[in-house]
Amino acid sequence: MRPRSVRARTTLAATSVVALALLAAGAVVVLSLWTNLRGQADDDAERTARTVAARLAAGTPYGRLDLDDDVPVVVEAANGAVVAKNEELTYVTSKFGDPAEADDLDAGETGDVTHSSGSATLDGDTGDYRFASLTVATPAEGLLTVRAGAPLATEQSAVRTALTVLLIVLPLLLGLVAGVTWLVTRRALRPVEGIRRELAAITASQNLSRRVPEPDAWDEVGRLARTTNETLAALEASVDRQRRFVADASHELRSPIASLRTQLEVAAAHPELLDLDGAVEDTVRLQHLAADLLLLARLDAGETPQRTPVDLGALAREGAQGREKVRVDTAPGVEVTGSRGQLARVLANLLDNAARHTRTTIEVTVRRDGDDAVLTVADDGPGVPDADRERIFERFVRLDDARSRDDGGAGLGLAIARDIAVRHGGTLGVLEGSVFELRLPVRG
Template sequence: MIAALRWCVRRPLFEGLGVDLHSIQARFTLAIATLAVVLFSVMSAIIDLGVRAHVEGDAFEMGEQVASQWSAVARTGRMPHLIPAAAPVDLVQLVGSNGEVMDASRQASRLPALSTHRPPPDDRFQRLSEYVGDRRVLLMAIRISPAPDAPVIYAGLRAPTVVASHGLEYAGVGTTLLLSLLAAWMTWSVTGRALRPVEAIRRQLSTITAGDLSLRLPTPAGRDEIALLARTANQTLTMLEEAMSKQRQFTSTTSHELRTPLAGLRVQLEEALTYPGDVDPQETIRTALATTDRLETIVNDLLLMARLHSGQPAVLEPIDLGALVTEEASPQTPGVPVRIRVLPGVWVHGSRIQLIRVLDNLLVNARRHARTLVEVVVEPVSGQAVVSVSDDGAGIAAADRERVFERFTRLADAQRRDPGGSGLGLAISRDIAHAHHGSLRVEDSSQGACFVLRLPLIPCS
């Protein structure tokens, strides 16, 4: 049967039907079909054995009743020569020790001894299965006494057709194949219906390219695994589309920011070559160096942002944030004073170089916009290390509090106070805060702007 199943699932047969043997549907169907064949074969064998045992058991019991009855008569010596017998136990013989049929029923009178087997004296009752001609006979043999020459009474019947032929086995094989095919068909249909949304998702997904992420996958109804997968994939596509849009915008803005100083530098150099007598070479060189410094700053900032977004691991260490702020804020150049208030026990786990970059950006930004004072406060708040840098300047409008963290974004006041800035400092500072599992925001202040850096607090070292 297994060999027949293997023949049915040969690759050429399935390929002719257009079935991919590597598909989940085909593999699952083959697995269920194989399991069904094994299971139904075992069930068929059990049923076959059970039916045979039941039929043969009933036949032997009926034979035992008839044989016991005539064994008692034979012991009295009044055994009739023609033994009366009725169906179904119509074969009865009394056979002597020499194998000669002494008395028999009408149906067994013309037959030789039904069996040559004689039960031993210590086991007088035995069940026998013999062939008389080409027909199987189920017999009960009883030795009428333990004497050595005691005759044996045989009583039995021809085996019923259900156990005499292989019809039961043929029926079992046919039923097994039919049920296995039914199980395979049902499995193929159910898995095909279940996997139909997956095929639709695959086809739609194959049409989505990096140039167009606006397409979405079809979402099946319900909350099964396939529906959840489609929803998650659509959410991922939405995030990818937003990231690609931001990337295109960033590329465009970066190109513009780099093109402007490069164009100015080119004009200056071309003027120096075209009008050597009218252009001061020293001034041209100084201007070119200043432009080169700005370009270098932008490129370095872009490289730092690329490293932060690539997830490259930084060297992390326990840092006393209060000591670091005091160290960076104290040696300030003449100008707006910085007042520092540090509470003890503010430790974080991070990169010293990157945190210094954040603090420098915030301090430079605050001193640029402050009128008379910059205040820095370091304190632990609700399991977080909080650094607030505030100034008493004009402040930042609520509508611009998130915009100032965008790349190359510079408000009008910042452009006026520092025309050479790159507009990447605050964006880099927020990326560093996120890389340290923290945040950087502009929060409410009584006057001026207040930048607040929050980082996870660790126990004091």
């Protein structure tokens, strides 16, 4: 069963990696040790074989060889018959390799050495040996083959000791690695658990003003905590904005609905007192407000605007038609990409705002500034105070609280205009006085 805890999975993964690394390293160490010790045994067997061969090459008869009883030594004639061996040697078994070609050896010369593994019984004790075989040309007996062995007991003992140490040390090291990884992972994940508990508490309480604890370290966990708090702050602001929007929308809708209901109730009781024009105005105002609220809802939902070419100069000229006090100055060929209807709504809202404040003239200009298309709407009214240049783009904000709702609208026009500009990758702001500037990326 796969561990469900990140801490357990991390510990298991780290322990597994270390176990594989230690097993591989142990195998390499044991193999290297065995290879080196076997090479040493080959050298010892070769030295013994060459010593005996040197005596035979010097003319010592094989019957008078003084052979060391500590290692097995066998001398064979050309026909394979054993002509000399240790007195204590009773049994030899080995897959001896064929001796090197020695037909062209002169008297006193020896051939190349070959090595093989086998066992031998010396003085009643049987053990494993490495054998070295070589051919020597003797003056009297002709070609003789000398086979000498070197014991592998020391090598085997060393390898067994190494394996025993590995079998003891490996579990201890793995236990140490697992314990250290478990503790380190717990310490590393403690802030994550704190973040999780706080998020669970925030979810349960629905209190978005709370924040998760931020560790002092600037590591991944610290960045996660800071990003989480930034997300919570953005979510809190969004929820607060949504609540204010709903409250303001309810407030704005209440007035025309109440007025319309009053007129209808009066008309029902006294038809001669029906103010038909007032009822139509309230209905139109209610319709416009509902349309604005619907557009804001679509913008808040992240609706992507259309990607069609729009000639900003032609759009400005069309928007100014039928309006008084508006002068248009446009540069040719200033095109942007977006929704023509939404961009026309931006221009209409800016012109409506300017018309409520201008004294004599509204000037609309369209030009290109580098990679930006710039549309400005300026009026000669009193201007926007510096402190309110950002506030006027908030929803349901009217700087002149004494101004009637019929004249000032619901305070949504500039908010809608900025939202549309942002959705098109542009900006909308107040430069100075009553100059509103819309910047959009030039098409292409």
